[in-house]
Amino acid sequence: MQAKQANESALTDLPDANGHFGPYGGCFVAETLMQPLQELRIAYEQYSRDPDFQAELEADLKHFVGRPSPLYHAERWSRQLGGAQIYLKREDLNHTGAHKINNTVGQALLAKRMGKKRVIAETGAGQHGVATATVAARFGMECVVYMGAEDIKRQSVNVYRMRLLGARVESVESGSRTLKDALNEAMRDWVTNVDDTFYIIGTVAGPHPYPVMVRDFQTVIGREAREQVLQQTGRLPDALIACVGGGSNAIGLFYPFLEDKDVAIYGVEAGGDGIETGRHAAPLCAGRPGVLHGNRTYLMEDTDGQIIETHSVSAGLDYPGVGPEHAWLKDCGRVRYVSVTDKQALEAFHELTRTEGIMPALESSHALAYAKQLAPTLDKDRILVVNLSGRGDKDINTVAALEGIRI
Amino acid sequence: MSRIAAQFESLRERGRKALIPYITAGDPHPEVTVPLMHALVEAGADILELGVPFSDPMADGPVIQAACERALKHHVSLTRVIDMVRAFRERDQYTPVVLMGYLNPIEVMGYETFAQTAREAGVDGVLTVDLPPEESHDLVHCLKAQKLDPIFLCAPNSDADRIRQMSELGGGFLYYVSFKGVTGANRLDVQSVRDKLAQIRAETDMPVGVGFGIRDAASAASIAAFSDAVVVGSALVKRIADLAERPDQIVARAPEIIAEMRKAIDQATVARAS
Numbered sequence: 093m094q095a096k097q098a099n100e101s102a103l104t105d106l107p108d109a110n111g112h113f114g115p116y117g118g119c120f121v122a123e124t125l126m127q128p129l130q131e132l133r134i135a136y137e138q139y140s141r142d143p144d145f146q147a148e149l150e151a152d153l154k155h156f157v158g159r160p161s162p163l164y165h166a167e168r169w170s171r172q173l174g175g176a177q178i179y180l181k182r183e184d185l186n187h188t189g190a191h192k193i194n195n196t197v198g199q200a201l202l203a204k205r206m207g208k209k210r211v212i213a214e215t216g217a218g219q220h221g222v223a224t225a226t227v228a229a230r231f232g233m234e235c236v237v238y239m240g241a242e243d244i245k246r247q248s249v250n251v252y253r254m255r256l257l258g259a260r261v262e263s264v265e266s267g268s269r270t271l272k273d274a275l276n277e278a279m280r281d282w283v284t285n286v287d288d289t290f291y292i293i294g295t296v297a298g299p300h301p302y303p304v305m306v307r308d309f310q311t312v313i314g315r316e317a318r319e320q321v322l323q324q325t326g327r328l329p330d331a332l333i334a335c336v337g338g339g340s341n342a343i344g345l346f347y348p349f350l351e352d353k354d355v356a357i358y359g360v361e362a363g364g365d366g367i368e369t370g371r372h373a374a375p376l377c378a379g380r381p382g383v384l385h386g387n388r389t390y391l392m393e394d395t396d397g398q399i400i401e402t403h404s405v406s407a408g409l410d411y412p413g414v415g416p417e418h419a420w421l422k423d424c425g426r427v428r429y430v431s432v433t434d435k436q437a438l439e440a441f442h443e444l445t446r447t448e449g450i451m452p453a454l455e456s457s458h459a460l461a462y463a464k465q466l467a468p469t470l471d472k473d474r475i476l477v478v479n480l481s482g483r484g485d486k487d488i489n490t491v492a493a494l495e496g497i498r499i
Numbered sequence: 500m501s502r503i504a505a506q507f508e509s510l511r512e513r514g515r516k517a518l519i520p521y522i523t524a525g526d527p528h529p530e531v532t533v534p535l536m537h538a539l540v541e542a543g544a545d546i547l548e549l550g551v552p553f554s555d556p557m558a559d560g561p562v563i564q565a566a567c568e569r570a571l572k573h574h575v576s577l578t579r580v581i582d583m584v585r586a587f588r589e590r591d592q593y594t595p596v597v598l599m600g601y602l603n604p605i606e607v608m609g610y611e612t613f614a615q616t617a618r619e620a621g622v623d624g625v626l627t628v629d630l631p632p633e634e635s636h637d638l639v640h641c642l643k644a645q646k647l648d649p650i651f652l653c654a655p656n657s658d659a660d661r662i663r664q665m666s667e668l669g670g671g672f673l674y675y676v677s678f679k680g681v682t683g684a685n686r687l688d689v690q691s692v693r694d695k696l697a698q699i700r701a702e703t704d705m706p707v708g709v710g711f712g713i714r715d716a717a718s719a720a721s722i723a724a725f726s727d728a729v730v731v732g733s734a735l736v737k738r739i740a741d742l743a744e745r746p747d748q749i750v751a752r753a754p755e756i757i758a759e760m761r762k763a764i765d766q767a768t769v770a771r772a773s
Contacts, residue, residue, distance in 0.1 A: 118633075119631065119633060119634060120602060120629045120630060120631075121557075121629055122558040122628055122652065122654075122676075123631055123652045123653060123657055123661075123676065124654040124676060124680075126631050126656075126661070127654075128656075266561075266564055267554065273555075276555050276556075276557045279557045279558075280557065280558075280560070283558065283679060283680060284679060284680040284681065284684065285679075286656070380607075381606075382606050382607060383602045383606050383629065384555060384603060385555075385557070386629070388606075393607065395607070396574070396576035396577060397577065397603040397604035397605070397608070398571065398603075399554040399603070
């Protein structure tokens with residue numbers, strides 16, 4: 093019994109001092125980045141305990157981001173599915189339209205205190221790039237966003253938004269020309285400009301301390317959701333569902349519930365054309381552990397250890413790795429990782445739009461698609477909390493193109 | 500004594516500085532690599548650095564990224580790179596070979612299998628770009644068990660503690676990265692490298708090689724004046740890329756830059772001695 097308790101408390105005690113979640117995480121970078129990572133770790137440890145920093149962060153989350161975001165009971169959709177009650181955590185209502193801003197506000201405040209005048213970021217769907225460009229505009233910082241050439245094509249609206257905000261968007265032409273290559277290029281920029289540049293990583297991956305720092309900034313989602321669901325229903329939910337690309341919106345929702353053993357937790361990966369086709373972006377469901385982008389985690393790789401191209405209709409999930417904490421939560425069985433296909437995600441996108449008047453991001457539509465499968469199997473008094481991590485406006489060109497419509 | 504240590508001792512006795520060319524294995528074609536390795540030795544290389552192609556070479560600039568992409572078109576895996584070393588050893592049992600690359604292919608092969616296979620093929624040292632000392636203990640253990648030298652990168656912002664740690668864990672030589680940046684960038688500042696090398700030598704007795712940004716005979720000679728070794732990567736790989744459409748000429752012409760560097764380094768060394 094004691095051993096069990098020790099094991100349970102370990103769930104929220106990680107990472108260790110060197111950023112390890114069991115065998116995952118760590119700090120696998122070129123030597124030149126070790127000193128700036130150490131500097132960041134020290135600054136983060138200092139300011140995360142600093143009441144002035146926390147007060148400024150809280151004020152920004154309230155007045156600039158618009159928190160708390162509502163927890164919305166999707167009654168009509170729940171009724172239609174004929175099972176559990178679905179509650180949506182409305183991160184789509186945040187300033188800039190997704191959960192990404194929770195983290196960029198935090199990291200920008202840290203950058204400001206560290207005296208960095210230039211911020212860089214990588215982006216896939218463009219949401220993190222927009223959220224970074226937004227805080228850079230607000231704090232008067234120079235901002236460069238690296239984005240794969242393929243993603244620039246499919247997310248042209250977000251590219252223009254970043255430029256309007258004053259950011260320089262660098263098109264990345266190497267490798268598969270998507271998010272992973274944008275991350276490589278951002279790392280190369282950082283190693284070249286370490287002295288004056290702060291790298292705002294957008295997800296719970298990368299070298300220590302990024303996975304723990306980004307998690308801390310995103311757990312506001314789960315802390316609010318926990319309070320809201322208790323207030324609205326008088327009890328904890330039966331299950332949580334969130335989509336997992338790098339996994340920041342998911343860990344943000346999950347973390348404050350990890351010790352609540354009766355709450356089932358599902359992370360939904362991008363199944364693309366279907367796991368069996370090999371054309372997907374689901375490293376936890378179908379990958380193997382390896383080392384990429386500064387951490388050990390599950391990866392999509394071939395038998396030689398080369399990273400393989402991923403596929404998802406959603407640019408934000410189109411990444412061959414995943415945050416190391418998710419790798420750990422998978423291995424210890426606390427979170428169940430599943431996948432849904434592009435097609436299922438698109439169905440959920442349309443269904444929520446037409447039933448509730450809420451247009452979800454294609455990333456979030458993956459979580460909704462799983463909720464759509466799970467809800468009918470549960471009684472009507474059961475409660476599901478789904479993280480609606482972003483709004484779908486950015487995706488209307490993709491959706492229209494898939495339906496053969498030119499807009 | 501390892502082949503690398505023996506080479507440095509022999510060079511010291513002869514008053515000569517080590518010249519270490521880097522090529523990406525399989526670039527632009529797997530058949531070029533072994534003959535090119537021999538040609539580089541003939542042109543004056545003392546140690547060879549053989550790059551293991553990786554899909555995501557985060558620490559490399561555009562020249563070596565492109566080399567990785569060319570090699571990966573031919574599916575040049577870690578296993579095939581080790582096979583190339585084995586083929587090279589059929590004719591050359593003397594020149595040390597260092598594998599340079601990223602950790603993931605080694606993770607997938609398994610540390611023990613990798614170390615054993617590499618040793619049997621005639622590899623002498625392993626430099627893993629994304630493996631700082633903190634994360635290196637398991638791999639270092641496996642490498643040392645096979646008498647392979649783990650070679651660490653030391654950067655301008657590595658402090659004395661870290662240099663000592665690398666010195667304790669590492670073998671062969673310490674590779675000093677001459678500036679903050681990616682391979683092939685044009686940022687070499689000879690004076691700052693000279694200053695840092697003095698600091699490094701205060702912490703370690705290991706030979707110190709300098710790489711990143713050495714692009715011609717003059718910069719090679721100026722760095723060799725105070726280092727034990729000069730590593731040349733992008734400048735050589737660029738020559739190979741320029742000849743990629745004429746692969747029959749690569750073996751004959753790409754090593755010319757190494758011969759020029761050899762000459763300049765040796766002339767400068769002799770001039771200083773006299």
